[in-house]
Amino acid sequence: MSPTTEATPTLRDVLTTGQLANWLRTVPLPAERSRQMAKLDRSELRQLGLVLDADTAEDLLNSVDDELAAQALTAMDPPRAAVLIDSLDTDHTTDILREMPDRAAESVLSALPPARAAALRRMLAWPKDSAAAHMVPEALTVTPELTIAEAIAVVRHGAADPHFDSRNGAYIYVTDADRHLLGVVAFRDLVLADSVHRVATLMNEDVLWVSPLTDSEEAAQALDDANLVAMPVVDDERRLLGILTESAAADIAEEEATEDAERQGGSVPLELPYLRASPWLLWRKRIGWLLLLFVAEAYTGTVLRAFEQEMEAVVALAFFIPLLIGTGGNTGTQITTTLVRSLATGDVRLRDTPAVLAKEMSTGLLVALTMALAAVIRAWMLGVGPEVTLTVSLTVGAIVLWSAFIASILPPVLKMLRIDPALVSAPLIATVVDGTGLMIYFGIAHLTLSQLQGL
Amino acid sequence: MSPTTEATPTLRDVLTTGQLANWLRTVPLPAERSRQMAKLDRSELRQLGLVLDADTAEDLLNSVDDELAAQALTAMDPPRAAVLIDSLDTDHTTDILREMPDRAAESVLSALPPARAAALRRMLAWPKDSAAAHMVPEALTVTPELTIAEAIAVVRHGAADPHFDSRNGAYIYVTDADRHLLGVVAFRDLVLADSVHRVATLMNEDVLWVSPLTDSEEAAQALDDANLVAMPVVDDERRLLGILTESAAADIAEEEATEDAERQGGSVPLELPYLRASPWLLWRKRIGWLLLLFVAEAYTGTVLRAFEQEMEAVVALAFFIPLLIGTGGNTGTQITTTLVRSLATGDVRLRDTPAVLAKEMSTGLLVALTMALAAVIRAWMLGVGPEVTLTVSLTVGAIVLWSAFIASILPPVLKMLRIDPALVSAPLIATVVDGTGLMIYFGIAHLTLSQLQGL
Numbered sequence: 001m002s003p004t005t006e007a008t009p010t011l012r013d014v015l016t017t018g019q020l021a022n023w024l025r026t027v028p029l030p031a032e033r034s035r036q037m038a039k040l041d042r043s044e045l046r047q048l049g050l051v052l053d054a055d056t057a058e059d060l061l062n063s064v065d066d067e068l069a070a071q072a073l074t075a076m077d078p079p080r081a082a083v084l085i086d087s088l089d090t091d092h093t094t095d096i097l098r099e100m101p102d103r104a105a106e107s108v109l110s111a112l113p114p115a116r117a118a119a120l121r122r123m124l125a126w127p128k129d130s131a132a133a134h135m136v137p138e139a140l141t142v143t144p145e146l147t148i149a150e151a152i153a154v155v156r157h158g159a160a161d162p163h164f165d166s167r168n169g170a171y172i173y174v175t176d177a178d179r180h181l182l183g184v185v186a187f188r189d190l191v192l193a194d195s196v197h198r199v200a201t202l203m204n205e206d207v208l209w210v211s212p213l214t215d216s217e218e219a220a221q222a223l224d225d226a227n228l229v230a231m232p233v234v235d236d237e238r239r240l241l242g243i244l245t246e247s248a249a250a251d252i253a254e255e256e257a258t259e260d261a262e263r264q265g266g267s268v269p270l271e272l273p274y275l276r277a278s279p280w281l282l283w284r285k286r287i288g289w290l291l292l293l294f295v296a297e298a299y300t301g302t303v304l305r306a307f308e309q310e311m312e313a314v315v316a317l318a319f320f321i322p323l324l325i326g327t328g329g330n331t332g333t334q335i336t337t338t339l340v341r342s343l344a345t346g347d348v349r350l351r352d353t354p355a356v357l358a359k360e361m362s363t364g365l366l367v368a369l370t371m372a373l374a375a376v377i378r379a380w381m382l383g384v385g386p387e388v389t390l391t392v393s394l395t396v397g398a399i400v401l402w403s404a405f406i407a408s409i410l411p412p413v414l415k416m417l418r419i420d421p422a423l424v425s426a427p428l429i430a431t432v433v434d435g436t437g438l439m440i441y442f443g444i445a446h447l448t449l450s451q452l453q454g455l
Numbered sequence: 456m457s458p459t460t461e462a463t464p465t466l467r468d469v470l471t472t473g474q475l476a477n478w479l480r481t482v483p484l485p486a487e488r489s490r491q492m493a494k495l496d497r498s499e500l501r502q503l504g505l506v507l508d509a510d511t512a513e514d515l516l517n518s519v520d521d522e523l524a525a526q527a528l529t530a531m532d533p534p535r536a537a538v539l540i541d542s543l544d545t546d547h548t549t550d551i552l553r554e555m556p557d558r559a560a561e562s563v564l565s566a567l568p569p570a571r572a573a574a575l576r577r578m579l580a581w582p583k584d585s586a587a588a589h590m591v592p593e594a595l596t597v598t599p600e601l602t603i604a605e606a607i608a609v610v611r612h613g614a615a616d617p618h619f620d621s622r623n624g625a626y627i628y629v630t631d632a633d634r635h636l637l638g639v640v641a642f643r644d645l646v647l648a649d650s651v652h653r654v655a656t657l658m659n660e661d662v663l664w665v666s667p668l669t670d671s672e673e674a675a676q677a678l679d680d681a682n683l684v685a686m687p688v689v690d691d692e693r694r695l696l697g698i699l700t701e702s703a704a705a706d707i708a709e710e711e712a713t714e715d716a717e718r719q720g721g722s723v724p725l726e727l728p729y730l731r732a733s734p735w736l737l738w739r740k741r742i743g744w745l746l747l748l749f750v751a752e753a754y755t756g757t758v759l760r761a762f763e764q765e766m767e768a769v770v771a772l773a774f775f776i777p778l779l780i781g782t783g784g785n786t787g788t789q790i791t792t793t794l795v796r797s798l799a800t801g802d803v804r805l806r807d808t809p810a811v812l813a814k815e816m817s818t819g820l821l822v823a824l825t826m827a828l829a830a831v832i833r834a835w836m837l838g839v840g841p842e843v844t845l846t847v848s849l850t851v852g853a854i855v856l857w858s859a860f861i862a863s864i865l866p867p868v869l870k871m872l873r874i875d876p877a878l879v880s881a882p883l884i885a886t887v888v889d890g891t892g893l894m895i896y897f898g899i900a901h902l903t904l905s906q907l908q909g910l
Contacts, residue, residue: 030680156647191646192611225485250705257712258796265792274797279817286789293785298833300777318773322755322889330748330882334741337720341713342729346486362734378753426881427785434777
């Protein structure tokens with residue numbers, strides 16, 4: 001009714017009206033832009049390529065998800081896609097090209113100026129998980145013999161490169177003529193220093209750096225540990241290849257946290273935003289672990305069949321099966337999630353394993369006593385008699401300790417085997433404890449229940 | 456044997472030798488420094504206060520965990536602690552003071568110069584979870600009528616403040632005489648511009664900002680969404696209070712990811728590094744959820760007792776209990792972990808709930824069919840006969856769909872109630888599915904098993 005509730009045009013609407021710049025102003029949020037863009041079909045994405053210009057393309061493609069930008073560019077004519085992608089920074093361009101089908105990426109590269117294409121191909125050659133794949137190649141560099149005034153002039157020129165992102169200019173790297181890294185100067189210090197001094201007098205030679213093939217997560221962690229805004233990536237001969245910025249490190253850390261969360265939930269990481277995953281894709285990412293856990297869990301059926309006579313003799317034993325194995329799974333899950341996260345953030349390292357085990361077994365003892373008491377109360381409420389009550393409460397205590405042991409040991413063991421500890425998911429730990437917990441249960445029952453003495 | 460394996464001195468060793476600067480050089484990694492510092496007792500921490508000077512204190516306290524720095528400062532004489540903490544940036548000082556017991560923090564504040572103490576008290580007054588509590592109050596500001604050359608002189612002076620951290624100088628904020636925010640200039644642009652122009656001609660008036668009481672996670676997300684290095688925090692009258700930097704946002708995001716992981720594992724977040732949590736503390740953080748889940752899970756005993764006759768009639772039904780409820784829990788956990796993380800990163804919003812439900816029920820159908828087939832194979836292997844096989848495979852399918860429904864609905868419902876969706880932990884979803892899953896199981900058994908017709 002009121003004029004303010006009038007529907008604002010969607011991205012689809014502006015494809016025909018051409019009011020794209022206006023749409024970008026009224027829809028500033030990246031998430032909302034991505035949402036509207038995700039609704040376009042192939043021919044609409046192609047149309048989008050025709051109404052975008054260098055400015056609007058830079059704004060739009062920088063804000064939406066890389067997968068979405070890649071989809072759009074794949075749908076467009078390669079020469080048109082090349083013009084539009086050339087408005088972006090090198091690192092972002094590389095990210096998008098990586099998400100495109102190989103053949104589409106190749107067509108776009110061929111349509112770019114040869115020097116630009118060569119620079120991008122060099123970036124694309126680094127493995128996806130390496131520090132180099134996440135670096136910005138356009139570092140600002142000066143040589144040590146320049147005066148501060150001369151260095152500022154050089155920097156001014158370097159920053160004029162259209163592919164240079166002003167966010168990458170926190171540090172100026174000092175290199176010799178062959179790009180060997182000699183030192184670093186903070187951009188602010190360069191500007192605030194007396195302009196007649198030489199760069200060599202101002203530079204800090206004690207530079208932390210990473211190798212190009214360092215795992216990207218390790219590199220991001222190193223940058224975070226050192227509290228830096230950027231870190232140079234240098235080759236074996238200490239030649240500067242590019243810089244890893246804090247923004248890149250934050251993106252790597254966020255993506256890793258998401259992947260770990262998915263692994264911890266017993267899935268294979270999606271690697272694309274949830275809302276754009278089809279049911280088929282979700283099924284593929286999940287069914288492997290579900291079937292594997294099903295096969296592992298199926299073992300509980302074998303255990304229970306082996307104790308068929310015991311259950312027939314004392315059917316009350318069956319009442320407590322979900323409660324006992326559930327409590328074991330819960331105890332283990334609490335431990336593994338904390339441990340996996342601590343291993344990921346570097347709070348806990350491999351050599352802390354004995355300390356972790358000691359801490360968890362002490363905690364486990366406190367938890368076991370508490371839960372055994374809770375089990376006594378519950379068994380008494382169900383009225384199963386003193387012998388079953390004793391069996392159940394002893395079993396709860398034993399399963400809690402057993403689960404604590406398994407859960408403290410599995411993540412570091414995987415890490416030692418260079419397998420991601422995040423694979424020790426809640427479902428996995430629950431499954432491991434279920435079968436073994438049942439054996440503990442019937443083992444204790446044999447010792448405590450007079451009805452089972454003959455069996 | 457070899458000289459290189461000679462033990463390097465620990466932090467405890469240098470307390471008496473006083474070789475602290477040397478120790479800081481040989482132990483550059485923050486994690487290792489924290490580890491060694493955590494081993495010191497109260498009197499050793501007091502001794503540490505005596506051997507530290509302003510430089511070594513800045514280096515050490517900036518690198519170790521805030522909780523550890525707070526512990527050390529609490530152990531020292533307040534005047535000594537005040538001298539040492541005064542070497543740190545305002546935001547870091549505030550973080551450490553927040554971790555100290557109130558009385559100890561008050562003693563340190565009283566021993567600081569009054570103006571400094573007042574600035575810190577203003578920071579401490581902001582709620583812990585607000586954007587303002589994580590901001591840096593020392594923003595570099597200039598007024599719009601200054602020439603670029605004059606502005607650079609002002610900035611140079613502002614940056615000389617010993618509490619100013621050079622990492623916070625990416626943007627210069629333009630304010631009037633009453634600190635009302637008018638615009639922003641990138642530090643680099645200021646320096647690269649022609650020095651005779653006025654700031655007003657260079658500044659960008661289109662500044663994104665946050666209010667001081669904005670939730671810190673939301674503010675961090677906004678900064679990340681907007682791809683900025685810093686965002687100003689302004690009051691209701693648009694007066695500049697400070698800036699929220701990308702480093703602060705990254706810290707907030709990392710802490711939030713850790714807390715969510717712990718909640719997802721069915722614990723209360725630890726809020727301190729794992730290795731420094733005592734078994735008592737771990738017990739306190741975990742036992743509440745364990746008992747709550749135990750009580751909820753105890754319901755399965757009631758369900759099973761209600762179906763005692765059915766289990767006595769067909770004891771093979773008991774064989775499949777862990778497998779069926781385990782599969783339900785696994786399906787649900789996969790969904791909730793993905794959804795909770797997507798809600799946390801903003802990938803999924805509340806209004807996407809219908810789309811999420813549609814996607815998950817479609818995926819659930821595919822998963823249900825696959826798992827039902829797996830159940831047929833497993834039941835056939837156990838040789839339980841065609842009727843129990845039919846019961847088990849129908850139940851697997853039904854439980855998978857039921858679990859998918861519960862798991863897709865619970866996180867958005869909690870979010871709608873303004874409760875953190877991360878509370879829908881793997882143990883919680885497993886527990887919810889266990890009891891209800893058993894009712895589905897025996898319900899289906901009644902329909903399919905001829906032996907149960909009379910019961």
